Amino acid sequence: MVLRVLLVPVLLTVCGFTLAATSSMPDELRSGLTEFRQAGDVGVNLGDGRQQALFEAAEKARAEGRTDAAGRILAGMKEGYWAALGYLNLASDYAKTDLNPARALVALRVALAMSEGDDNSGRSEHLKNNLLVRAGYLAYQHGEFDKAISFLEKVDLDSFNIPRALYLHGLALAERGNHRAAMQSWHRARKYPLAYPGVADAWIGMGRGYDLSGYLGQAGEAYLAANAAFESERVTLRKLAGKIREQGAYKTLVEDARETGIDWFLADSRTLTQPRMAYLLGFLEETNAQTAAGRVAALRLMAAKLERYGHDLEVFQEALTEQLVGIQEQGSRQRTADLIAKGEELGARLQRLADNASPGGQARIQALRKTLSDAQTRLNQVRSNASGQPEILERLRHTAAVLTERNEALASSINQLLKASEAALDDLALDYVEARDRQMAFALDKTEQQIAHLYEYLALQNLEETKP
Incomplete structure (x- = not known):
């Protein structure tokens, strides 16, 4: 008997496999190109931009219905993320x-092979699990x-896709008549938060x-347990919506997911089984989110930088003001002027002494005059610097004031943009929560129908047994 599938997976597309997808590049040239790309510390893959451009060209052709043209473009791409995605x-x-899944399965196998060439291991693993x-x-x-079971058993246990994979694995086992093994897969899927695709279906x-399997009593208990889980999840979703309206979606879904403290989410030490992380991952599946x-x-980062x-x-500005106050003190400027005046008076006296001195004495007086002249020159430089420094500091203070005004204007603009962006994110998050609530309501309705059908069957069976 075929189980009703509540899960609606998004089907992805794949280009047809051709021999051209296999590179004929000599090993020496391939090795040299790889070393060239990895040379230096820039960390830039020179071919990634080109591959992305080819992927976009293939997507354009595919969107126009020219799948053969898209396939030819993809066949000429090197293995990696963009080829796999195409x-x-x-x-x-x-x-x-296609009525026959052969071409689609071949394309998915090619995508799996292409994903192995991605240098980004995290991205490659995520795509591989999605493909499986x-x-x-x-x-x-x-x-x-059998083929479905083979694919699904290769999904990593720490992948975001594992709950959906476990549910589908159970479906495939049930179709083969192995209901006990199917229930084991569904039991494992039930340990994950209901926010993940496939978990609600596993409960049902x-x-x-x-x-x-013929255990009608246990079936009724399982449906009642699923009913209670879905009701509890709807309460959680209402609390989540209230948190978003009160604190904003960014704090509720993003910042709170980084914390380890116990909150309304019933935190768990394992990242993948934390309900708050499940909601975040589910919400961020959409490009708009x-x-x-x-x-x-x-x-937020810009606002923090502008604040700093x-x-x-x-x-x-405070430091400039303090320096200006110190320079503008009259006492220091007056002392410098007095020293210069005394130096001029002493120079005049030395000149008079030199006029009346002997030739030997004149030489010593000239040496003293040279020393005095040097001292006078340095004092004049000090006075000149002291007189010019306030102007420089004033210019700096004026520049700092202009920069402060501009910084405040930028901060105000950023804050306005941030408020609008947070409001837009809140709307998207509330729509996501509402959609999840509708899904829980649908699952709840399914369990109630199953319970009603089960009780109806049991009632009819009892009537048959009581007939004479």
């Missing part, structure tokens, strides 16, 4: 148009249950598994 998207088109789940679902959908699947959250994060700049300018 084949993944092409597979979706094949899955939608897509391939598993596609194989299950077309009745190739447990009841259906007991039903198909990623863009909105990134914009808020960037604006404003503080630094304030300290700088």
Whole structure:
């Protein structure tokens, strides 16, 4: 008996496999090119931009319905993330148009092979797990249950896709008649938060598994447990919506997910099983949510930098003011002027002495006059510097004031943009929570229907047994 699938996976597309996808580049040239790209400390892959441009060209052709042209473009790309993503998207088109899943599965296999060439291991693993789940679902959908099980068992246990993979794994096992093993997969999936795709279906699947195995009492208990879990999740979602309205989506979903303290989310030590992280990952699956959250994060960083700049300018202006006050003190300037006047008077006396001195005495007096002249020159320089420094400091203070005004204007502008961006993020988050609540309401309705059908069946069975 076929289980009803509540999960609606998003089908991806993949380009057709051709021999041109295999590079014929000599090993020496390939090795040299790799070393060239990795040379130096710049850390830039010179070919990544080109591959992204080819991917975008393939996507343009695919969007126009020219899948063959898209396939030819992808076949000429080097292995890596962009090629894998292109084949993944092409597979979706094949899955939608082909009655036979062969082309789509081949394209997904090519995408898996291409993803191995990605230098970014984290990105590669994420894409690989996504591809395995897509391939598993596609194989299950077309009745190739052994193939589906083979794909799904390769999904990493620490992947975001593992709850959905476990649910589909259980479906494939159930179709083969192995209900006990199917329920084991669903039981494992139930340990993850309901925010992950496939977990709610696994709760319902447990009841259906007991039903198909002939354990009607346990089936009823499983449906009641699922019903309670869905009701509790709806309460949690209402609390989440209230937190978003009160504190904002960025703090509620992003900042709180980084904390380890116990809050309304019932924190867990394992990252993947933390409900707050599940909500964050689920919310950020959408491109619009990623863009909105990134914009808020960037604006917050700018606002923090401008605040630091404003503080630094304030300290700088205070230091300039203190220096100006010290320079403008009349006592120090007057002492310098008195020394210069005394030096001039002493110079005149030395001149009179030199006029009346003997030739030997004149030489010594000239040496004294030279020393006095040097001292006079340095005093004049001190007075000149002292008279010019206030002007320089005043210019600096004026510049600092202008920069402060400009910094405040930028900070005001950034704060306005930040408020608007946070409001937009809040709207997206509330829409996400509302959508999740509708999904929980739908799952709750399904369990209530199953319970009603089960009780109806039991009632009819009791009536049959009581007939004479």
